[in-house]
Amino acid sequence: MKTAELRVDEELILRMSGAGPRYTSYPTVPEWHDFGDADARAALVRASAKPDEPLCIYVHLPFCARMCLFCGCTVEITRRQGKVDSYLAAIEKEVAMTCALLGKRRKIAQIHWGGGTPTHLKPEELRRLYGILSSHFEIEKGAEISIEVHPHVTSFEQIDTLVELGFNRVSMGVQDLDHHVQEVIHRDQTTEETENLVAHCRKRGIGGINLDLMYGLPEQTEATFAATLQTIARIKPDRLAVYGYAHVPWLKRHQTALERYRLPTAPERARLFFVAIDELSKAGYEVIGLDHFALKTDALYRALESDTLHRNFMGYTTHPAEEMLAFGMSSIGDFGGAFVQNNHDTKSYEAAINSGQFSAMKGMVRSAEDDLRRAVIQSLMCGMRLDLDEMEARCGVKDLATHFARELSELQPLADQGFCTISGRRVDVAPRGRLFLRHLAMVFDEYLRKKKAEGPRFSKTI
Ligand SMILES: C[S@@+](CC[C@H](N)C(=O)[O-])C[C@H]1O[C@@H](n2cnc3c(N)ncnc32)[C@H](O)[C@@H]1O
Ligand code: SF4
Known part of the structure; x- marks a missing residue:
């Protein structure tokens, strides 16, 4: 990939440098x-x-x-x-x-x-x-x-x-x-x-x-x-x-x-x-x-x-x-449809385990909607695409074009900036979009949408 393909002007990068999650998990x-x-x-x-x-x-x-x-x-x-x-x-x-x-x-x-x-x-x-x-x-x-x-x-x-x-x-x-x-x-x-x-x-x-x-x-x-x-x-x-x-x-x-x-x-x-x-x-x-x-x-x-x-x-x-x-303090597991995070300090972690209890402190059982959005975010961040036909087959759901109508329209401004292309039922991440995958993923983050009013809780995206 040529550097020129990745170059975006400084003004744009500044506009994009707000807070955002890294999506090592969804929900975050x-x-x-x-x-x-x-x-x-x-x-x-x-x-x-x-x-x-x-x-x-x-x-x-x-x-x-x-x-x-x-x-x-x-x-x-x-x-x-x-x-x-x-x-x-x-x-x-x-x-x-x-x-x-x-x-x-x-x-x-x-x-x-x-x-x-x-x-x-x-x-x-x-x-x-x-x-x-x-x-x-x-x-x-x-x-x-x-x-x-x-x-x-x-x-x-x-x-x-x-x-x-x-x-x-x-x-x-x-x-x-x-x-x-x-x-x-x-x-x-x-x-x-x-x-x-x-x-x-x-x-x-x-x-x-x-x-x-x-x-x-x-x-x-x-x-x-x-x-x-x-x-x-x-x-x-x-x-x-x-x-x-x-x-x-x-x-x-x-x-x-x-x-x-x-x-x-x-x-x-x-x-x-x-x-x-x-x-x-x-x-x-x-x-x-x-x-x-x-x-x-x-x-x-x-x-x-x-x-x-x-x-x-x-x-x-x-x-x-x-x-x-x-395993270990603060570690995060992902099994049985849930995220499970252990206690953040060594003392509490060891005390729980030594008393025969898991030291789980935070977590979440994901819903079917969470799993669908998670699959979409994974596909954008790893496969560099969102193919609605593929996603429907993979997740066993129907009519994603209607389900994600708002999200697909919100992707358009990102497409206008050259981060992705949208054609029919498919979104492809453009080379420079690989630097802004968080922004593409954020469009599909249902929780972020609900909480936008609360202000930033993440570190800077750039
Ligand atoms: C567990 S450390 C890597 C191994 C070893 N402890 C070391 O520091 O060489 C994980 C990595 O997280 C990154 N990191 C740590 N604190 C960070 C911060 N505040 N912001 C961004 N990255 C950070 C660093 O690049 C670091 O190498
Ligand atoms: S304190 Fe330093 S050595 Fe230890 S995890 Fe953090 S970055 Fe690595």
């Missing part, structure tokens, strides 16, 4: 309500009705040695050894409680360990956690097994252990390589650390290596960010996520410390994003969707081309398992 998290042990149990029992369907597993490992000031993840800063021990013991109980309700359903097509920093765990702890999963589940041959790591704290020995366990995807946090920006955000990470870790992963046969970058960080300029991107292009990861910094100090108090520095304005954020597009296009990366880029040789790009791309809480993926079990 703000629409969920209080959930508890009984809701989690009921959803697991429903999930047990499809014994042969493979599942995904997400494990949240919240620990980090040091707080990065921009961090929006659910983390716990600790260096105390006992913390990891008691956490893994709780995960073991949670897995056993889950399996007791899942009947014969055990096949696993995808595993992801996210955080925090999963490589806060020592090699023997990584083995222990993997053993908990492999002794309860049947991990399919060819399953995608991935982990998020921070290069500054990840050793070759940890990577070797992960490879030995069967991990075949690694995602590394980088954010920015500029020394001053790193100092401001409290991040210690040399280019060599990232480069050497990528090289070691490759040597050990890990493919689809992803690096996370961020734009909109304090003190970033177009020149510093371009320099970061040029170095990254030299390292040449298979994939890149380029996230806009979400400044949400009302949720993450530590972010207020960044307010004494110069935070890029909205037009500056837009320009930083274009710097990323320009540099990455020059280096041979294609836009997958939203803020994800991949080389043409990468499985994610091939999935986009062959119409097999999927999206779940982990973002874009090539694996089709529809339902996801989630």
Whole structure:
């Protein structure tokens, strides 16, 4: 794809830069309500009705040695050894409680360990956690097994252990390589650390290596960010996520410390994003969707081309398992027609599990209408289209043209701006529309429509 196809003028990008959800789920998290042990149990029992369907597993490992000031993840800063021990013991109980309700359903097509920093765990702890999963589940041959790591704290020995366990995807946090920006955000990470870790992963046969970058960080300029991107292009990861910094100090108090520095304005954020597009296009990366880029040789790009791309809480993926079990504090599962999110702090999570209860805190059982809209949003964000005939067949519904008449007319202004084309019963996302998938999806978000009057509750879309 040529950069020119993606270019939109700055004025337009500013107009489009309001708040919006990322649609890793529909309905989105703000629409969920209080959930508890009984809701989690009921959803697991429903999930047990499809014994042969493979599942995904997400494990949240919240620990980090040091707080990065921009961090929006659910983390716990600790260096105390006992913390990891008691956490893994709780995960073991949670897995056993889950399996007791899942009947014969055990096949696993995808595993992801996210955080925090999963490589806060020592090699023997990584083995222990993997053993908990492999002794309860049947991990399919060819399953995608991935982990998020921070290069500054990840050793070759940890990577070797992960490879030995069967991990075949690694995602590394980088954010920015500029020394001053790193100092401001409290991040210690040399280019060599990232480069050497990528090289070691490759040597050990890990493919689809992803690096996370961020734009909109304090003190970033177009020149510093371009320099970061040029170095990254030299390292040449298979994939890149380029996230806009979400400044949400009302949720993450530590972010207020960044307010004494110069935070890029909205037009500056837009320009930083274009710097990323320009540099990455020059280096041979294609836009997958939203803020994800991949080389043409990468499985994610091939999935986009062959119409097999999927999206779940982990973002874009090539694996089709529809339902996801989630273990650990704050983790979000999607099974038995419901979303189920665990308690946000380690203490409450462990206390619930140790008393024999699931620590579910928030969630939602989806309605048929929710599932239909979810399928539409998935199709726009992964298949880059909405084909009403296809959707009717897939969801077993009729006359979607009438059902979505208002939405289809609301897409017209987006089509006028070149984000999509509408012809007959089909909407196709245009190349530049891949950067604005949230906006196309928002048209089909019934809850957002109802709540528009309440004002923004999400981070900026650009
Ligand atoms: C769990 S971390 C990645 C692994 C590891 N903890 C690290 O930092 O290297 C997940 C990613 O979320 C992104 N992230 C964290 N806080 C963010 C924020 N406030 N806004 C946007 N992206 C953010 C970063 O790119 C980060 O690499
Ligand atoms: S960005 Fe990564 S390493 Fe930094 S605090 Fe957040 S999860 Fe931990």
